[in-house]
Amino acid sequence: MTQIVLYDYWRSSASYRVRIALRTLGLSFETVPIDLLASRHQEPDYLKINPQGLVPSLRIDGQTLTQSLAIIEYLAETRPEARILPDTIEGRQRVRALSYAIAMDVHPICNLNVVSHVIRLAGQDSAKANWMVKFIGSGLQSLERMLDEPERGRFCFGDTPTMADFCLVPQVYNASRWGIEMSAFPRVASIADECNALPAFKAAHPDVAKPA
Numbered sequence: 001m002t003q004i005v006l007y008d009y010w011r012s013s014a015s016y017r018v019r020i021a022l023r024t025l026g027l028s029f030e031t032v033p034i035d036l037l038a039s040r041h042q043e044p045d046y047l048k049i050n051p052q053g054l055v056p057s058l059r060i061d062g063q064t065l066t067q068s069l070a071i072i073e074y075l076a077e078t079r080p081e082a083r084i085l086p087d088t089i090e091g092r093q094r095v096r097a098l099s100y101a102i103a104m105d106v107h108p109i110c111n112l113n114v115v116s117h118v119i120r121l122a123g124q125d126s127a128k129a130n131w132m133v134k135f136i137g138s139g140l141q142s143l144e145r146m147l148d149e150p151e152r153g154r155f156c157f158g159d160t161p162t163m164a165d166f167c168l169v170p171q172v173y174n175a176s177r178w179g180i181e182m183s184a185f186p187r188v189a190s191i192a193d194e195c196n197a198l199p200a201f202k203a204a205h206p207d208v209a210k211p212a
């Protein structure tokens with residue numbers, strides 16, 4: 001089998017999601033670091049791999065895949081044994097709803113290019129922390145309400161981690177970077193603690209993924 005290659009930035013939430021999925025599946029992979037702070041993602045060679053100029057991208061099964069959730073769903077469909085998505089259609093809808101609430105409603109507005117533009121418009125660096133705390137905080141509040149459901153077990157859906165947990169943990173990591181107090185979101189915090197105790201999540205952590 002050809003080597004799996006992840007184009008990764010250690011602090012990227014979207015890359016972190018895919019690292020968790022690969023580790024959960026026990027797939028070994030090579031990492032190509034794409035340093036966002038050095039604008040490596042905008043270089044012509046990388047734009048050929050990911051025309052959006054975003055990380056992650058994944059080389060697997062003879063193809064190059066982009067968009068973290070589409071990558072995770074590809075892994076779920078091609079390697080169903082890990083149960084990254086539930087067996088029932090209702091369960092899959094629920095896991096997707098939780099995942100999208102994070103990946104589509106919170107993450108994009110806190111992305112590097114968006115926040116850099118906010119700072120330019122506001123004309124002051126302090127706008128960045130204000131923006132992050134506001135939008136990550138309100139996103140976590142919505143997620144906390146969404147998790148008040150009987151399907152919730154130790155994880156977002158039942159007692160094994162799914163794609164929703166792969167989205168939740170990087171978002172909580174980001175929240176802690178911005179000093180957001182997690183005691184306001186006890187369901188989210190308890191799921192993050194359960195996940196972070198697992199070897200696959202530990203191996204995917206930014207501190208481990210950070211290039212030496």
Ligand SMILES: N[C@@H](CCC(=O)N[C@@H](CS)C(=O)NCC(=O)O)C(=O)O
Nearest residue numbers: 012013014054055067068111112113
């Ligand atoms: N929807 C995309 C989002 C990818 C994304 O926004 N990646 C960020 C890092 S977390 C990025 O590459 N940002 C570069 C930039 O904003 O210029 C996915 O899930 O893969």
